[in-house]
Amino acid sequence: MSPLLIHTRHFPPHRYHAISIFPFVFYNGQPLTNNEIQHETIHLWQQIALLIIPFYILYLTFWLIFLARYRNFDMAYRSIPFERSAYMLESKSNPKAFTQAFHWIKMVSYKEKPQQRPKA
Numbered sequence: 001m002s003p004l005l006i007h008t009r010h011f012p013p014h015r016y017h018a019i020s021i022f023p024f025v026f027y028n029g030q031p032l033t034n035n036e037i038q039h040e041t042i043h044l045w046q047q048i049a050l051l052i053i054p055f056y057i058l059y060l061t062f063w064l065i066f067l068a069r070y071r072n073f074d075m076a077y078r079s080i081p082f083e084r085s086a087y088m089l090e091s092k093s094n095p096k097a098f099t100q101a102f103h104w105i106k107m108v109s110y111k112e113k114p115q116q117r118p119k120a
């Protein structure tokens, strides 16, 4: 699947470079790298697999759980199983659509604490 890439000035908000909202990938600033396109494509497959709206409900639920646990926005974001999966798979060459859509389930029980990004 090739995502429909849309360059915008202010969306997503400045903390993030790209966001997938089926069937589009919005990005700001520099063009997306191949890994970033793959990362966002994985999110689109995750959304399809969960019939779109439940994906966003689960995503937000995971984020709130991890935000309560770590009290850190970036660590909460990086702990979301959908994100762990997308970061893990983004550099793999051509993972199968099924893998991209459902690999996140393995990440639900993944216990390793995410690395905090160094402050720029």
Ligand SMILES: [Zn+2]
Residues within 6 Å of the ligand: 039, 043, 082, 083, 086
């Ligand atoms: Zn992501």
